[in-house]
């Protein structure tokens with residue numbers, strides 16, 4: 001099968017990412033924005049990296065407070081998640097959109113409606129041409145009881161959705177196709 005060079009689309013391209021809602025404090029008030037650019041980057045202590053455009057008010061808030069939250073919405077929250085990415089705290093107060101609670105970090109507002117919430121303390125801020133990459137240590141994780149199986153978030157219950165780019169579409173998870181660190185074992189030679 002031929003490989004097609006699609007580098008012209010490279011600006012908009014990301015592999016599929018989990019769609020989340022970033023929480024921060026902007027001028028002392030909770031603020032939320034849709035965030036698709038995040039990944040786990042360290043095992044112990046657990047760390048996440050998020051990439052936030054310098055033009056977003058959330059970026060200013062995180063630079064100021066060095067704290068943020070990652071909230072995982074379920075698929076019935078597609079519209080409100082998208083909305084947080086369409087309007088900015090510059091013009092619109094998003095603090096009342098959700099029921100907010102706090103864990104141990106005072107500037108990392110957590111969204112009660114989201115089944116999973118992570119509190120992060122910034123350990124490094126990397127300035128890139130258009131974005132900041134914030135590396136956050138995960139200092140607390142909260143989850144709805146109904147979203148857990150054996151004490152861990154269960155994707156079947158959390159019902160997260162993912163973002164594809166450049167087509168800019170949200171997708172629900174499909175079927176489970178295998179167990180990681182297991183399925184390949186039969187192919188090992190030794």
Ligand SMILES: Cc1cc2nc3c(=O)[nH]c(=O)nc-3n(C[C@H](O)[C@H](O)[C@H](O)COP(=O)(O)O)c2cc1C
Nearest residue numbers: 033034035036037052053056057058085087088089
């Ligand atoms: C689906 C979706 C995903 C987004 N992902 C990101 C992202 O990963 N990083 C980012 O800087 N902006 C992202 N945005 C844009 C911000 O959410 C948007 O600019 C928002 O209005 C910023 O709000 P604020 O100024 O209140 O911080 C995304 C927007 C949408 C709709």
